[in-house]
Amino acid sequence: MKIVVAAVLVFLGTIGVATPAAAERLVVSLSNHHVMITSNYTGVELVLFGSVEGDAGAAAGRGSYDIVATITGPRQSLRTRRKSRVLGIWVNTASRTFVDPPSYLAVLSSRPLDAITSAENQRRLQLGIADTPLPELINNDIGEVSSDPFRAALLQLMRKHGLYKEESNAVTFLTPALFRAAISLPADVPIGSYEVDVKLFADGHLIAQTDSAFEIVKVGFEQFVVNAARQHGLLYGLATAMMALLTGWIASVAFRRD
Amino acid sequence: MQIYLPIADIPVNVFLVLAMGLAVGFISGMFGIGGGFLMTPLLIFIGVQPAVAVASVTTHVAASSFSGAIAYWRRKALDSTLALTLLGGGIFGSGAGVALFTWLRALDQLDLVIGLSYVTLLSVVGILMIAESARAIVRSRHGKPPELRRPGSHVWFHGLPLKLRFKRSKVYVSAIPVLAIGFIIGFIGAIMGIGGGFLLVPMLIYLVRVPTATVIGTSMVLTFITMASATVLHAATNHLVDAVLALILMVGGVIGAQFGAHAGQRIRGEWLRLFLGLLVFSVGLRFAFDLGVRPDDLYSIRFIGGEP
Numbered sequence: 001m002k003i004v005v006a007a008v009l010v011f012l013g014t015i016g017v018a019t020p021a022a023a024e025r026l027v028v029s030l031s032n033h034h035v036m037i038t039s040n041y042t043g044v045e046l047v048l049f050g051s052v053e054g055d056a057g058a059a060a061g062r063g064s065y066d067i068v069a070t071i072t073g074p075r076q077s078l079r080t081r082r083k084s085r086v087l088g089i090w091v092n093t094a095s096r097t098f099v100d101p102p103s104y105l106a107v108l109s110s111r112p113l114d115a116i117t118s119a120e121n122q123r124r125l126q127l128g129i130a131d132t133p134l135p136e137l138i139n140n141d142i143g144e145v146s147s148d149p150f151r152a153a154l155l156q157l158m159r160k161h162g163l164y165k166e167e168s169n170a171v172t173f174l175t176p177a178l179f180r181a182a183i184s185l186p187a188d189v190p191i192g193s194y195e196v197d198v199k200l201f202a203d204g205h206l207i208a209q210t211d212s213a214f215e216i217v218k219v220g221f222e223q224f225v226v227n228a229a230r231q232h233g234l235l236y237g238l239a240t241a242m243m244a245l246l247t248g249w250i251a252s253v254a255f256r257r258d
Numbered sequence: 259m260q261i262y263l264p265i266a267d268i269p270v271n272v273f274l275v276l277a278m279g280l281a282v283g284f285i286s287g288m289f290g291i292g293g294g295f296l297m298t299p300l301l302i303f304i305g306v307q308p309a310v311a312v313a314s315v316t317t318h319v320a321a322s323s324f325s326g327a328i329a330y331w332r333r334k335a336l337d338s339t340l341a342l343t344l345l346g347g348g349i350f351g352s353g354a355g356v357a358l359f360t361w362l363r364a365l366d367q368l369d370l371v372i373g374l375s376y377v378t379l380l381s382v383v384g385i386l387m388i389a390e391s392a393r394a395i396v397r398s399r400h401g402k403p404p405e406l407r408r409p410g411s412h413v414w415f416h417g418l419p420l421k422l423r424f425k426r427s428k429v430y431v432s433a434i435p436v437l438a439i440g441f442i443i444g445f446i447g448a449i450m451g452i453g454g455g456f457l458l459v460p461m462l463i464y465l466v467r468v469p470t471a472t473v474i475g476t477s478m479v480l481t482f483i484t485m486a487s488a489t490v491l492h493a494a495t496n497h498l499v500d501a502v503l504a505l506i507l508m509v510g511g512v513i514g515a516q517f518g519a520h521a522g523q524r525i526r527g528e529w530l531r532l533f534l535g536l537l538v539f540s541v542g543l544r545f546a547f548d549l550g551v552r553p554d555d556l557y558s559i560r561f562i563g564g565e566p
Contacts, residue, residue: 037262038262039261039262039502040259040260040261040262041262041269042260042262042269043269076561077561078559078560078561079366079559079560080557080558080559081366081557081558081559081560082556082557083553083556083557083558084556085552088550089370089374089549089550090549090550090551090552090553090556091367091370092366092367092369092370092558095366103561150557153555153556153557154557154559156557157555157557157558157559158559187262187268187269188267188268188269190267191267218264221264222262222264223264225264225265225501225502226264226265229264229265229493229497229499229501230497233493233494233495233497234490234493234494236493236499236501237489237490237491237492237493237494237499238490238493239501240317240489240490240493240499240501240504241317241320241486241487241489241490243317243321243501243504243505244317244318244320244321244324244485244486244489244504244508245320245321245324245482245486247321247325247505247508247509247512248320248321248322248323248324248325248326248327248328248482248508248512249324249325249328250512251321251325251512251513251515251516252324252325252326252328252329255516
């Protein structure tokens, strides 16, 4: 029995979760849990609020708190393709398939990650974009190839499109225990459910963790169009074609000169 | 004013898209073409995925060519027998084109094929048009009358069986080359998102010897039917037609076409063909540039599988 308890303690110690001394709790809330895409949607900004609850006694011995909030979008497989020159023209010749990487990934923190915790902790906690697992499909097997140029290209392209980002000054502490972070989502982020994972660090250690979620959905007309196009493709196509003919007919009547 | 496109999944400026519709509509009205070969690259340029652009432009071209076809029908300047025969081939062409489109998309080579088709088709047609119109201009400068087309000049396929008489066009020719032309136009149109008017008109004039009087009206009938069916096929198989995008484009397009048609009547035919040739050729060069020059980023991403 003693051995088991010791083993558990050792295990907890190595993964860095909630050391027995941690008395803090993390409470977070989002300004909006349902982002609705309507015809005038051009992106949205959500606010994450949070507070560190805990007895002053436990917190007294610590330095300041740090927060790392990771927002992960819906997962969708994708292919990274590389062009090379074939007979004088640039053609996609090689590709790698990534299995369910996040379509959106934002790592917001109160200070640079390296200042918050050690590189080893970052790797263990899969903190930050560089340490996020991105499994690839390799001959029907799924594996992680961290030195793959296709992986680097994927990260670089996702950063360029604003879909992956790391902001080391996005979380601000309003009081020593109260913080806020702005999550800005560009208009072209995928629809679906987003997970928000918030980690509290002090003195380089993870001391509390909580999560929340929000959803981006199409509503009203947009939803209707998408459903019609996906589920009733033929009818949708006929309706669109009729719309085209009607527009053409109206124009020919409106501009009739003879 | 921004509006969110439900299928393309991006917000666009309504006035920008409307202006693009107007500008392309003006050109298409002026030259009597659908304008898809200009609209598709413009949409790709503002960030619409190529596949959605191609599929949505077919709807836009259906609208503008339908309004054109009605105008020619009122003037009795179209040959419905010829249009129907071309259509017979065109429907199969569209079907084959949409099938190839779906297959190439799965192979990751759709963008390449769209690019290559634009380069070869536009530069060849552009050069031919420039050469032909330049000769006509030089001839008229020397005070010679414009060259008349001799109806008696036969080519090999005039000997083919299944001859049909196209009364309004005053030609008597085998149905096989007409069906083949229809097939080619439908096929190319579905893959490239173009009506193919700029291809069909010269093919009918030079190969089938259809008189200029009925050729544009006939081409518009064929264009609107093939593009309307391509819309239905694209919607049913690839779910890529953005009705909102298509509606904005077609409203701009049909209005622009009216002004374009007006402007076109004031320019002499050979100069009009020269301008169109230059335009077609420069779009072709633009695509050649994209294929031949090392891209800024060798890597690109494509999402696969179903919805997130």
